Amino acid sequence: MMRGVRGTVRSVRDAASAAWQRHKLGKLYSDSAANLAPALHLREAIDWLCRAQDAGEDRGFSYGARLGEAFLPSYPETTGYIIPTFLRAADAWSRPELEQRAIEAADWEIAVQMPCGAVMAGRVTETPRPAVFNTGQVLLGWAALFGRTGEERFGNAAERAAEWLLATQEANGEWVQGNSPLANARSTTYNVKAAWGLCRAGLVLGNERYVRSALLNAEHAVRQQAPNGWFGRCCLTDPDRPLLHTLAYTVQGLLGIAQLTGREDVLVAARRSADAFMGVMDERGFIPGRIRSDLRGAVDWCCLTGSAQMSIVWARLFTLTQDARYHDARSRVNGYLLARHDVRSSDPVIRGGLAGSWPVWGDYGQYMVLNWATKFFADALLAERAFGRCPSLEDAVMG
Numbered sequence: 268m269m270r271g272v273r274g275t276v277r278s279v280r281d282a283a284s285a286a287w288q289r290h291k292l293g294k295l296y297s298d299s300a301a302n303l304a305p306a307l308h309l310r311e312a313i314d315w316l317c318r319a320q321d322a323g324e325d326r327g328f329s330y331g332a333r334l335g336e337a338f339l340p341s342y343p344e345t346t347g348y349i350i351p352t353f354l355r356a357a358d359a360w361s362r363p364e365l366e367q368r369a370i371e372a373a374d375w376e377i378a379v380q381m382p383c384g385a386v387m388a389g390r391v392t393e394t395p396r397p398a399v400f401n402t403g404q405v406l407l408g409w410a411a412l413f414g415r416t417g418e419e420r421f422g423n424a425a426e427r428a429a430e431w432l433l434a435t436q437e438a439n440g441e442w443v444q445g446n447s448p449l450a451n452a453r454s455t456t457y458n459v460k461a462a463w464g465l466c467r468a469g470l471v472l473g474n475e476r477y478v479r480s481a482l483l484n485a486e487h488a489v490r491q492q493a494p495n496g497w498f499g500r501c502c503l504t505d506p507d508r509p510l511l512h513t514l515a516y517t518v519q520g521l522l523g524i525a526q527l528t529g530r531e532d533v534l535v536a537a538r539r540s541a542d543a544f545m546g547v548m549d550e551r552g553f554i555p556g557r558i559r560s561d562l563r564g565a566v567d568w569c570c571l572t573g574s575a576q577m578s579i580v581w582a583r584l585f586t587l588t589q590d591a592r593y594h595d596a597r598s599r600v601n602g603y604l605l606a607r608h609d610v611r612s613s614d615p616v617i618r619g620g621l622a623g624s625w626p627v628w629g630d631y632g633q634y635m636v637l638n639w640a641t642k643f644f645a646d647a648l649l650a651e652r653a654f655g656r657c658p659s660l661e662d663a664v665m666g
Contacts, residue, residue, distance in 0.1 A: 289626075292634045295334040296609050296617060296627050303605040309648040311610045312641050313356050315619030316349060317368065319638050326371035327379075330390055331637040332616045334627065340390050343379055344398070345639040346372050347386065347405025348464075352642050354411055355649050373412050376405050377424045384427035388447040398447040399435065402428050403461020406468045414471040425468045429477045432465055440483035449503060456501040457513040459488040459520030466524050478528065485524045488517055489536045496543025497560050508557040508565040510631060511573030514544065518580050526583075534587075541580050545596045552603025556624060556631055568629030571607060571621055574600050575643035582650040601651060604644060609636075 299308070319329040319338060327341025328349050350369045357365035381387060385397030386405045406428050413421040435445040442458050462484035469477025491499045498517050502509035518540045525534035547562055548554045554574050555564025578600045585593035607625045612618040621640040623632015632640065 288634065289628050292334045293627055295612070295614070296622055296636070297611050298607050299610050300606045302610065303602065305601070305605065305648050305651055308605055308608050308610060309645060309652070311619035312608070312621065312645040312648070313353075313365070313619075315615075315636075315641055316353075316638065316645070318615055319620075319641075320368060320372065325378075325391075326368075326375040327391070328372065328638045331620065331632070331635050331640075334617060334634045334636070335614075336616070338616055341375070342390050342638060343376060343386050344388075344401035344404050345642065347376055347401070347408040349638065349642045350408030351411040352645055352649070354415065356645070359649060359652055369408070370412065370416075373408055373421060373424075376408065377420060380424055380427065384429075384431035385445065386428065388449065396448055397431070397445050398450075399432065399442040399445045400447060400450070400455070400458055400461045402432055403458070403464035406432075406461070406464030410464065410467040410471045422472060426472060426474075429465055429468045429472070429474070432461070433476065433480050436480055436484070440480075440485075440487035442484070454500045454502055454506045456488050456491045456498050457516040457520070459484055459524070460516040461520070462488075463520040463523035463527075466527050470527060481524055482528060482530065482533075485521055485530070485533050488521060489533065492536055492540065493560060495560075495562055496540040497558065497562060498540065499560070505557065508559055511544070511554055511556055511558060511570045512576065512631060513573075514540070514558060515573045515576035515580065518544075519576055522580055522583060526587075537580070538584060538588075541577070541584055541593070544577055545581070545592065548596065548600060550599070552599040552601070554600065556629055566630070568631075569603070569607075569625045570623070570629070570631045571604060571625050572623055572631065572637065572640040572643060575604055575621070575640065575647045578604065578647035579643065579650055582647070597647075597651070601647060604647065608644060 322329045322338035323341050325341055327346040329338040330342040332338050350372055353365045353369040381395055381397055386401040387395030388398035406425055409421045409425040413425055437443055446455055462481040465477050466481035498514055500506055501517055502513050518537050521533050521537040525537055543562055553569050555566050556568050556570035557565040559565050578597050581593040581597040608621055609617055620636030621644045623635050623637050623640055627634055
């Protein structure tokens, strides 16, 4: 009897604590429905990323911040794929200082690269563990800079990382060994996003082995795709209800590899999923943060991170196909994102950063602004600036 009473008291206490957090923390992050100018939001997002890089003692980008708190330490994985975003922004605005920031970030990645060639899991630590996904993500940055500058140090770092990925890959194309300790080794279909980095490195380094390895993983990912476009084995925490974020990683990886290699079958698979997730989105641009195998939403909150990723996918598919459905989908989801991107806060740790979820108490990145959410949002708005331009090899490097 007493155990039941204690359980009830604990439940009431937990509910009260959650309500208090919603009241206190939720009001720190504001919507921006009154000002949906993409140029303003893009500038604020890039400025936030600059502050995230300047916040620590190194030149990596901070992981992000819990609402009302300071920037967290640098995050190797996402620093790697912010590099191409800064290169694109540097070109779009003729701001060479953004390219210099990208170079400083890439040099920091070299400084913390593990002796085996891998990139560490999680935030910077003195006891690193290698991670397949993180290694492929940073490859996108090193490959972009090697292709742009020809600087040998970026090529050498990329080659070491690529060789480690090949050494840990299974014969069927997947990676079971070397996954992050946070990951379920058998639920990592989204590793195809890392394979995209490997593919790009193969092209800029002139190493066909890396390209073949990336395609082998893409073929593995396609085998996990259901006929309706949903992906199995594709979530860190709940493969039966995967995050839109990890599903979108998978589509991005397949689409990037298809563009780089011209593999029509991989492009068809990417389009199948892009079309499927378009059907999950409502008229407001809301996409549920988790999606079931029957393409029904599993939660009532939005993963803003995954929505930004899908905007990038739909924009790129429109430039490839001129199919108006992709134009409409991109426009709708961007409107949803713009309205939920805080550009009004007086707190520089919040203003311009994108929350992981909406409402901010959604389960993904709860009560946090995240550097990768902000990066993908900036990519989506940069793609909007370049809308209608034919995609090139350089477009396919954007991670």
